[in-house]
Amino acid sequence: MEGKVRKDEAVDFLTKTVMEDVENETFSRPIATRFPPEPNGYLHIGSAYAIHVNAAIAEAFYGKMNLRFDDTNPLKEDVKYVDAIREDVRWLGLDLPVYFGSDYSEEIFEAALKLIRKGKAYVCDLSSEEMTEYRGTLTESGRNSPYRERTVEENLSLFRQMKEGRFPDGAKVLRAKIDMSSPNINLRDPALYRIIHAEHYRTRSEWCVYPMYDFAHPIQDAIEGITHSLCSAEFRDHRPLYEWVLRELEVTEPPKQREFGRLNVSGMVTSKRYIRELVEGGFVDGWDDPRLPTLKGLRRRGVTPEGLRRFMQEVGMLRGSSTMDAAMLDHFIRQDLKDKSVAVMAVLDPLKVVITNYPKDQVEILHLHHSDADPALGSRDVPFSGELYIEREDYMEHPVPGFHRLFPGSEVRLKGAYYLKCHHAVKDPETGEVKELHCTYDPETKSGTGFSGRKVKSTIHWVSAAHGVPAEICLYGSLLKDAASVAESDNDWAELVSPDSRIIYRQAIMEPWMKNASPDAKYQFIRQGYFCLDHKDLTGPVPVFNRIVSLKDSWKREASR
Numbered sequence: 001m002e003g004k005v006r007k008d009e010a011v012d013f014l015t016k017t018v019m020e021d022v023e024n025e026t027f028s029r030p031i032a033t034r035f036p037p038e039p040n041g042y043l044h045i046g047s048a049y050a051i052h053v054n055a056a057i058a059e060a061f062y063g064k065m066n067l068r069f070d071d072t073n074p075l076k077e078d079v080k081y082v083d084a085i086r087e088d089v090r091w092l093g094l095d096l097p098v099y100f101g102s103d104y105s106e107e108i109f110e111a112a113l114k115l116i117r118k119g120k121a122y123v124c125d126l127s128s129e130e131m132t133e134y135r136g137t138l139t140e141s142g143r144n145s146p147y148r149e150r151t152v153e154e155n156l157s158l159f160r161q162m163k164e165g166r167f168p169d170g171a172k173v174l175r176a177k178i179d180m181s182s183p184n185i186n187l188r189d190p191a192l193y194r195i196i197h198a199e200h201y202r203t204r205s206e207w208c209v210y211p212m213y214d215f216a217h218p219i220q221d222a223i224e225g226i227t228h229s230l231c232s233a234e235f236r237d238h239r240p241l242y243e244w245v246l247r248e249l250e251v252t253e254p255p256k257q258r259e260f261g262r263l264n265v266s267g268m269v270t271s272k273r274y275i276r277e278l279v280e281g282g283f284v285d286g287w288d289d290p291r292l293p294t295l296k297g298l299r300r301r302g303v304t305p306e307g308l309r310r311f312m313q314e315v316g317m318l319r320g321s322s323t324m325d326a327a328m329l330d331h332f333i334r335q336d337l338k339d340k341s342v343a344v345m346a347v348l349d350p351l352k353v354v355i356t357n358y359p360k361d362q363v364e365i366l367h368l369h370h371s372d373a374d375p376a377l378g379s380r381d382v383p384f385s386g387e388l389y390i391e392r393e394d395y396m397e398h399p400v401p402g403f404h405r406l407f408p409g410s411e412v413r414l415k416g417a418y419y420l421k422c423h424h425a426v427k428d429p430e431t432g433e434v435k436e437l438h439c440t441y442d443p444e445t446k447s448g449t450g451f452s453g454r455k456v457k458s459t460i461h462w463v464s465a466a467h468g469v470p471a472e473i474c475l476y477g478s479l480l481k482d483a484a485s486v487a488e489s490d491n492d493w494a495e496l497v498s499p500d501s502r503i504i505y506r507q508a509i510m511e512p513w514m515k516n517a518s519p520d521a522k523y524q525f526i527r528q529g530y531f532c533l534d535h536k537d538l539t540g541p542v543p544v545f546n547r548i549v550s551l552k553d554s555w556k557r558e559a560s561r
Contacts, residue, residue, distance in 0.1 A: 012317035017258055018057055018228060027253050031063030032226045035089075036101075036217065038070045039081035039201075043088045045293040045308075045329075046232075046270045049263035052312040054230050055094060066224055067096040070217070072210045074200040082201075088295040092305050101220050102202050108211045108219050109163065111249055112174055112193055116155045120248050121192060122148055123158040124175045131173075134180075135188050142180035142188045162195055165208045169195050176215075178244065186241045190214060214238055218245045221255040229257040233321055261318030266326045267478030268293040269486060283493045284479070288536065290546050291479040291501050301476060302522060302532030302548035307336035326478065327555035334549050337522050337530045342370045344514055345382070345415060345461040346525040346545075348473050348505040350389035352436035352465060355420070358386035363466075366447075368416045380513045384417050387465040389509050391527075394460045395437060397425060404457035406437065413459040415526060419445040461526045468509035472544045473531070475503045508545075517543060527551070 011019065018031060033054035037047065058065040067089055071077045089096060115121035124147045126134060136142035150158075159174055161167065174193035182188055192215040197208050211219075221229050229242070236259045246254035264270050269278065270293055278284045278292070287294050290301035298308070310332040315324060364384040370377040390406070399407040406412055411421045418441040425434045445451045477500055480486070484496040517523070519535045529550040537544040 013319060014053070014057060014230065014258060014260060014317045015060060017256075018061060021227070021256070022061060026256075027227045029225050029227065029253070031058060031061040031228065032065070032224070033058045033063065033228055033230055034066040034068050034221065034224065034226050035096075036068045036070045036220070037085055038073070038076070038213075039078060039085060040073070040076035041081060041272045041276065042084055042287045042294045042296055044270050044272070044275065044295065045265060045268065045298065046263050047088075048092060048295060048308060049312055049315070050230075050232060050260075051089065051092060051094070052309070053260050053317065056317075057228060057230065063227070065094075065096055066099055066226070067094075068099040068220060068224065069101060070213060070220075071100055071102045071200075071202065072213070072216050074196055074198040074210065077201055079201050084296065088299075091295065091299060093309070099220075099224060100202060101216055102200065104216070104220055104223055105203065105207055107223060108216050109209075111219050111245075112159065112211070112215075113156065115176065115192070115248060116159060116174075117152060118248065119152060120177050121174055122150050122155050122177055123162070123172050124148070124189075125172055127170065131191070135185060136180070138185070142185075144180050145175070145189065148177065148189070159193070162193070162209050163207070165197065167195055169197055171195060174209075176241075176244070178241075184237060184240055186214070186238050187244070190241060214241050215245060218242045218251075218255065218257075219249070222246060222249075222251045226255045229255050231257065231259055232262045233259045233319075234262065235259060262321040263315060263318060264321065264323040265293060265329055266323055267480050268326065269479065271486075274486060274491065277491070278479075278493055278497075281493055283497050290474070290476050300534065300536060301546050302530070303333055304336050304340075304522070307333035310336060325555060327553075330549045331553055331555040334530065334551075334553055337524070337548065341522040341524040341530055342377070343372065343524040343526055344380075344511055345463055346471070346473065346508060346510040346514070346528065346531075347389045347391055347461070347463050347468075348508045348528065349392040350463075350507060350509050351392040351395055351434065353388045353390055353420070353462070354436055354438050355386045355388070355441050356423075356438055357440045360386065362386065363464075366416050382416065382511050382513065383464045383467040385464045385466050388414075388462045389465055389468060390437075390460055390462050392434075395422070395425070395434065397434070405460055406439075411454075411456050413445070413447075413456050414441075415459055415461045416447050417462070418442060418447075419456060463509045463511050465509075467512045469512055469515045470542045471508045471510050471514070472537075472540075472542055473505045473508040473525075473547070474534070474544065475505075475529075475547045477501050477503075514543075517545075522548065524551075 035051050035054050054065050124145045126145055134143045173191045175189045175191050178187045180188045191212050193209050193211050196210050239257045242257045288296035288300045290297050311329050366382045366384050367379045368382050369375045369379045394405040396403050396407050406422045414420050420439050420441050422439050424438055426436050428435050479501045480496050481498045517533050519533045523531050525531050530548040531545045534544040534546050
């Protein structure tokens with residue numbers, strides 16, 4: 001069997017491993033990988049990377065990849081997470097066959113019986129606290145359980161009674177009989193089965209004993225014909241147990257576990273436990289908050305799966321856990337959006353402009369291109385009138401050096417329209433706040449007429465006051481403060497979460513063409529960034545737009561190497 005990867009090209013360490021297995025004919029079946037999430041939460045960008053790694057290996061060798069739900073803990077799992085994960089995987093562009101670990105309950109139970117008959121597993125009555133004490137430490141060997149020498153017949157009887165529900169939760173566990181003095185603590189008689197009297201979302205009350213992940217996982221891989229069980233680096237110390245299970249069960253052509261590094265992104269919280277703390281503590285607005293790295297949150301923010309895939313491809317195969325600069329992710333999202341976004345004008349913080357010499361009640365229809373870079377993408381009609389809105393930050397009464405926009409006596413070009421000269425500002429007599437600007441326009445300077453007279457140093461965007469569409473616009477930044485670091489426990493999220501991670505403009509005005517904005521489209525708001533309609537707030541009084549990414553790109557490929 002040959003894959004897409006040529007023998008003479010430079011390859012990453014995982015691809016090289018699989019190539020060697022192919023060349024050595026280690027397996028008589030096609031290369032097969034899997035992504036095995038537990039349905040107890042939502043996927044995040046780290047999950048997407050694991051999916052990418054498994055999919056890339058399967059594709060490179062014309063193999064297959066499964067989506068298998070590790071659903072052997074009824075206390076945490078729910079069908080809502082199954083549905084969400086399946087939706088996320090489809091959003092990433094993958095159509096995978098779906099399997100459930102709970103469907104293999106009989107096979108896994110029979111495997112446990114086989115280990116008992118071989119004298120490789122026993123029923124233990126130690127409590128969880130006692131098991132921890134007996135296990136020992138990294139520097140001290142463990143001690144054998146007083147129940148370790150039960151006979152095969154006694155263990156078989158007790159294990160069947162566990163299945164029949166004769167014992168309460170925690171009363172007994174089935175443990176592997178390996179080596180309590182092993183330097184790898186995972187091999188110190190690990191638990192294989194525990195008692196849980198709880199309703200399972202699929203099997204209901206059929207079972208009250210459930211296998212531990214380290215026992216169920218290799219068996220599930222073997223049943224499905226997986227060749228390479230690719231998982232994140234924290235499972236490296238679990239590999240000997242994975243191999244022990246398959247060896248003792250005498251599996252022919254057993255799957256191989258191999259590890260890759262965990263992907264983290266600066267400013268993002270990628271621990272499922274920490275994300276849950278943020279959600280349940282009210283520091284974010286649910287699992288799909290656009291500030292979160294959950295795939296639901298990224299999708300709501302407007303991140304495209306194509307941009308995410310480009311990012312993953314650039315990251316490559318990580319040997320160890322790595323933290324990538326969020327600017328790198330933004331770069332590839334931006335690269336994808338620039339070719340599929342329509343450029344429009346939206347004013348976030350409006351300041352009214354009255355053009356005193358523009359004919360009263362006159363309205364012109366200007367034809368602006370959807371993209372200045374590619375006129376072939378078409379144009380739209382934009383009304384121009386004597387009263388406009390501009391960005392408040394585009395006016396400064398006393399300009400600082402280098403400010404080339406509006407101030408008394410200055411002149412700018414209005415995007416796609418005319419030159420505009422500022423004369424004076426009208427202020428609120430009580431607060432001193434600028435309420436509106438009085439300006440004049442030069443009718444000889446209309447865009448597209450070939451005017452070649454005096455030059456101006458700045459072009460600003462605008463929206464006709466009489467025709468603008470109101471909107472709410474949200475700008476998202478890093479959830480954590482610049483210097484914030486997440487501890488292993490006891491995080492003070494109130495202190496760590498940046499108050500500027502979300503800025504909302506509730507009085508924004510957009511050009512009228514945006515009244516028919518589509519939830520499936522992406523838009524470039526001139527000078528502001530790339531935006532999308534928030535699909536969660538489609539029924540509100542005004543449309544809500546989320547900024548996907550700013551226009552500024554601070555990441556360079558050369559600098560990252």
